[in-house]
Amino acid sequence: MTRSFHRIAAAVMAVAVGLASPLAAWAQQRGPVTNLPLPRFVSLKTNEANARRGPDLSHRIDWVYKRRDMPLRVTAEFEHWRRIEDMDGKGGWIHSALLSGERTALVQADMAPLRVHPNADARDVALLEQGVIGVLQSCEAEWCELQIGNVKGWLPISVLWGVEPGELLN
Template sequence: MTVTFSRIAAVLVAALVAASGPLDAASQQRGPVTNLPLPRFVSLKANEANARRGPDLSHRIDWVYKRRDMPLRVTAEFEHWRRIEDMDGQGGWIHSTLLSGVRTALVQADMVPLRQRPDPEARDLALVERGVIGTLQSCNAGWCELDIGALRGWLPVSALWGVDPDEVLE
């Protein structure tokens, strides 16, 4: 078996990512490939994507994601590969062409009222079940505006995965 420099580098990158813990806002880093913040949220562009143990097709597949638009957190970059985590903390390396910069969020609580305005007293538009994914439009002051099917409304950030608690999106 021939060991190439890129394979050695891929293993080293994977080891460094595994050893590093989560970053707070003050120590936020930039990706060496995209110069975008790490960590950051993206969504799954494909209907199916393999999450591999390392950033190369030769690495074993640990997970197969089969839900388009699922929010994922990018924690590292290597060439055309992104190290991702899902809401359960599972993940691996996915090719960047399978990811989108479109922000989505997954509802973590069951039967959450989708509100007309970012106010707990606002009119309910619908009750949203756990596992529903919506497209983020904006977030501020503990609320996010989402498109869910044909509806657009507000959910509390605390009921969502795919956005940081204090994140502001415009």
């Protein structure tokens, strides 16, 4: 009886420890098709893509994305289809051929200063309007380096969508 109690107690503790960090557990999930982490960020490879209710051309189109390089979060995989969501939590299933592994980020703050160094006191390179999309070059601690056209600079992660808080990217 005592051994059974200890086994049950150990199982309960294991579950409790796992529930203590649900984000860590989610970050460790892998896609059944690609074996890449879920969730993960990708970008839209084309100027137009249909997001469908299910992973097949016969499913109804819920959204039409019309912005190349838009960052999207992949939350599930099925064969050649990826379930994605945008910054508003909207989305659906998109064929994988329409997605790129290139990381981009969308500026969420209006007139966000793009800095020459990852420091709030650094000189401004540009002021970015809300909705600008740039290619992520790297991220460290609380800052990400973005390239927008021929201009490179640093923004705080807190004003970007397309990168997780604290994410490191080389």
